[in-house]
Amino acid sequence: MTGREQIVEFRPIGVIRTPFTEVSGMPIQPAGAEGVKGRIEMLPEFVEGLRDLDGFSHITLLYHLHRAKEARLTVVPFMDTVPRGVFATRAPRRPNAIGLSTVKLVSIEGGVISIENIDVLDGTPLLDIKPYFPEFDERTDVRLGWLEDAKGRARRTRSDDRFDEEE
Amino acid sequence: MTGREQIVEFRPIGVIRTPFTEVSGMPIQPAGAEGVKGRIEMLPEFVEGLRDLDGFSHITLLYHLHRAKEARLTVVPFMDTVPRGVFATRAPRRPNAIGLSTVKLVSIEGGVISIENIDVLDGTPLLDIKPYFPEFDERTDVRLGWLEDAKGRARRTRSDDRFDEEE
Numbered sequence: 001m002t003g004r005e006q007i008v009e010f011r012p013i014g015v016i017r018t019p020f021t022e023v024s025g026m027p028i029q030p031a032g033a034e035g036v037k038g039r040i041e042m043l044p045e046f047v048e049g050l051r052d053l054d055g056f057s058h059i060t061l062l063y064h065l066h067r068a069k070e071a072r073l074t075v076v077p078f079m080d081t082v083p084r085g086v087f088a089t090r091a092p093r094r095p096n097a098i099g100l101s102t103v104k105l106v107s108i109e110g111g112v113i114s115i116e117n118i119d120v121l122d123g124t125p126l127l128d129i130k131p132y133f134p135e136f137d138e139r140t141d142v143r144l145g146w147l148e149d150a151k152g153r154a155r156r157t158r159s160d161d162r163f164d165e166e167e
Numbered sequence: 168m169t170g171r172e173q174i175v176e177f178r179p180i181g182v183i184r185t186p187f188t189e190v191s192g193m194p195i196q197p198a199g200a201e202g203v204k205g206r207i208e209m210l211p212e213f214v215e216g217l218r219d220l221d222g223f224s225h226i227t228l229l230y231h232l233h234r235a236k237e238a239r240l241t242v243v244p245f246m247d248t249v250p251r252g253v254f255a256t257r258a259p260r261r262p263n264a265i266g267l268s269t270v271k272l273v274s275i276e277g278g279v280i281s282i283e284n285i286d287v288l289d290g291t292p293l294l295d296i297k298p299y300f301p302e303f304d305e306r307t308d309v310r311l312g313w314l315e316d317a318k319g320r321a322r323r324t325r326s327d328d329r330f331d332e333e334e
Contacts, residue, residue, distance in 0.1 A: 010175045010263040049240040051252030055312025073216040085218030087296040096177040096294045127263045129254040145222025
């Protein structure tokens, strides 16, 4: 199998609502979006799948970076001035524009999930929710490549029009 | 926007090779796959995007759970005996069958990435690679919901035929 022939189709399970209606000035990661409140509006047919989720303090969201322009294999990340391979960055202009953010779960009422520390554009189509479980998701003894120098800077960095997600 | 009308299409950027040719007996998470070696075979047209990735010790893979059966909104997870909402679990039978694993990066030679601690089926279509960056991905003060009791058990738990990913 080469993967070349396959197309994988996904359908959003809901939409993410945030205060961010344009890319410029947005936090680039949840670490920089502390206190930013948003909500997830689930499509009614998926609400059953939220059962027991309210026991978790944090959830990992997978979503479609729906306003990213066409992919680039080499990008200059927000936190750098040097061109990097896109897979060594979190830049939105990826071959498959899937975003990943772990946010704070505040409450769930019916099909509406209140969240905090959210760093995505208003109207972002949600593809999946996974409970955040450090035993699965955390690693020790990490090396951070070019991001080593950027440690601590993610919190302060804001997006500019570099990837211009606007259509 | 309701999200209802949209279909999001992705194309694999490569394939994940592992020793696991069937679901039964597989580790259920990278934590239980310590030392398991695998590799990623990138499609040639995406190799450019790997530049600078070799500086990172860990990478997060997003992939298509291509052998998962049709979605269920309520599941009994491997680490439990009680039915749970699918979004409160990592079970593969999800509305959008996207898997998420953070693995150890061993080396990159051309379009082949050697990895360790990999917990997916051989032949799994890869959708995205992101560098693992604790500042983005780790959270403190977490509550683990139903998984609180399962802490420490993820390492030992193996899959059975519960989700029977075989066709």
